[in-house]
Amino acid sequence: MTAKTINVRLPEALYKQIEELAKATDRTKSFLAVDALTQYVQSESWQIEDIHKAVKEADAGEFATDQQVKDVFGKYGI
Numbered sequence: 001m002t003a004k005t006i007n008v009r010l011p012e013a014l015y016k017q018i019e020e021l022a023k024a025t026d027r028t029k030s031f032l033a034v035d036a037l038t039q040y041v042q043s044e045s046w047q048i049e050d051i052h053k054a055v056k057e058a059d060a061g062e063f064a065t066d067q068q069v070k071d072v073f074g075k076y077g078i
Contacts, residue, residue: 008033 010018022029
């Protein structure tokens, strides 16, 4: 695996928390940062996928009808 380096400025309190967690878990700060970023990116990736899907649908002219929109708003009392 090829690795790339990034520099990130952290608030001092967060840095201290990461340092303490690294010591307590016998892990490096880099390991914890990569693990946290991996989890975040994986949990947020669905948004990107949904946006791409929506753009494809819009490009194909697949829009909700006025009635479908009214039905959804009505369902939620909007």
